[in-house]
Amino acid sequence: MTPGPEQPPANDPTAPTPRRVGRRPGGPDTRGAVLAAARAEFAARGYQKASMRGIARVAGVDPALLHHYFGSKDRLFLAVLDFPLDPRTVVEQIVAGDRARVGERIARFVLTLWEDRGVRERLLAVLRGAAGDEEVAAMLRGFVVGELVARIAAGLELPRPELRVELVLSQVIGLAMARYVVAVEPLASATVEELVPLLAPTLQGYLTGG
Amino acid sequence: MTPGPEQPPANDPTAPTPRRVGRRPGGPDTRGAVLAAARAEFAARGYQKASMRGIARVAGVDPALLHHYFGSKDRLFLAVLDFPLDPRTVVEQIVAGDRARVGERIARFVLTLWEDRGVRERLLAVLRGAAGDEEVAAMLRGFVVGELVARIAAGLELPRPELRVELVLSQVIGLAMARYVVAVEPLASATVEELVPLLAPTLQGYLTGG
Numbered sequence: 001m002t003p004g005p006e007q008p009p010a011n012d013p014t015a016p017t018p019r020r021v022g023r024r025p026g027g028p029d030t031r032g033a034v035l036a037a038a039r040a041e042f043a044a045r046g047y048q049k050a051s052m053r054g055i056a057r058v059a060g061v062d063p064a065l066l067h068h069y070f071g072s073k074d075r076l077f078l079a080v081l082d083f084p085l086d087p088r089t090v091v092e093q094i095v096a097g098d099r100a101r102v103g104e105r106i107a108r109f110v111l112t113l114w115e116d117r118g119v120r121e122r123l124l125a126v127l128r129g130a131a132g133d134e135e136v137a138a139m140l141r142g143f144v145v146g147e148l149v150a151r152i153a154a155g156l157e158l159p160r161p162e163l164r165v166e167l168v169l170s171q172v173i174g175l176a177m178a179r180y181v182v183a184v185e186p187l188a189s190a191t192v193e194e195l196v197p198l199l200a201p202t203l204q205g206y207l208t209g210g
Numbered sequence: 211m212t213p214g215p216e217q218p219p220a221n222d223p224t225a226p227t228p229r230r231v232g233r234r235p236g237g238p239d240t241r242g243a244v245l246a247a248a249r250a251e252f253a254a255r256g257y258q259k260a261s262m263r264g265i266a267r268v269a270g271v272d273p274a275l276l277h278h279y280f281g282s283k284d285r286l287f288l289a290v291l292d293f294p295l296d297p298r299t300v301v302e303q304i305v306a307g308d309r310a311r312v313g314e315r316i317a318r319f320v321l322t323l324w325e326d327r328g329v330r331e332r333l334l335a336v337l338r339g340a341a342g343d344e345e346v347a348a349m350l351r352g353f354v355v356g357e358l359v360a361r362i363a364a365g366l367e368l369p370r371p372e373l374r375v376e377l378v379l380s381q382v383i384g385l386a387m388a389r390y391v392v393a394v395e396p397l398a399s400a401t402v403e404e405l406v407p408l409l410a411p412t413l414q415g416y417l418t419g420g
Contacts, residue, residue: 128341131334131391145394160404166388166397167408173392174384178376181341182383184355187376194370198377202412 047142084122087148103204111192167206257352294332297358313414321402377416
């Protein structure tokens with residue numbers, strides 16, 4: 001359960017940050033043990049209460065190793081669920097820029113992202129997992145509220161900002177279900193540029209009321 | 211495979227229409243055989259191309275019996291999927307009344323319907339089934355487009371009416387997923403009356419552009 005000699009030591013501050021969550025820390029057994037421990041801890045305690053330290057203890061690895069390879073709890077969680085995108089990037093994309101066009105930005109970002117088949121399939125796998133398993137749903141819930149909803153809601157000026165962000169989320173999830181799972185036509189074949197002007201006012205309305 | 215003597219004959223025009231799709235025609239074996247045959251036919255041919263006559267043949271029953279007990283293809287399909295509501299009723303509720311308040315009507319209708327735990331669980335089971343099984347998704351797709359989308363779209367005056375109805379559908383599905391499956395707070399605990407004014411402009415905008 002210790003990293004192999006070819007791996008950089010966990011406490012080397014000059015070691016490069018790995019670009020992908022998928023990089024192996026200390027061989028496949030360690031990565032597998034860490035992900036299994038993380039999954040168990042997230043399921044048992046919920047996303048918010050699970051800690052990097054606790055996960056490291058269950059996996060039998062040094063907490064510094066965990067931080068070194070997964071960076072933070074949210075990134076470890078993304079690896080556990082094989083979640084196709086990093087909410088920090090999403091939030092940056094959404095929050096930056098003209099507030100009056102945030103709805104259009106979200107619509108275009110989400111629709112463009114889903115054009116990537118790999119991203120789409122992993123996102124749908126997460127939704128399917130949540131729909132079929134309350135444990136997965138509970139993990140996802142804590143993560144979504146803590147990492148995504150809270151961050152976007154912090155920038156809003158209307159009453160009940162979390163509720164408004166969650167309505168955006170509901171439209172985004174439902175669009176994925178209707179377009180790719182039930183796949184009703186003509187929605188399934190509509191282009192991104194056809195859909196953006198129809199969706200933008202909805203998302204804009206939820207977030208800024210206009 | 212013939213109805214028992216206590217059942218009304220299939221060709222008796224004075225026989226009452228059964229109130230529930232769940233009533234047994236000719237004993238449990240016949241009902242089971244009809245539902246199994248219908249499921250197979252819907253899966254093999256799709257909802258639109260499957261016929262009552264073909265289903266009766268596969269089930270080994272008289273087509274008149276099928277019509278007598280299930281009424282029509284859409285009602286038989288609802289029984290196959292254990293779908294919790296009849297789209298005809300939905301369409302009537304939505305289309306009737308002031309066009310300028312259709313968004314509010316749909317929001318209140320859907321949210322109120324889901325307060326019924328049984329309805330909600332069967333609806334989510336259908337969505338879960340579609341997400342996990344392409345055959346179920348394909349059946350649902352044909353049914354939704356043919357029985358629900360087409361009927362509502364027929365009354366709209368804007369361009370691309372089917373696409374607009376499907377955007378409403380996407381918001382309705384996504385709301386169910388976010389509120390009851392991922393169950394993010396505060397959305398999961400928000401009341402119907404809190405949500406109606408937030409959702410109504412979205413649905414209204416999709417259907418009438420205003």
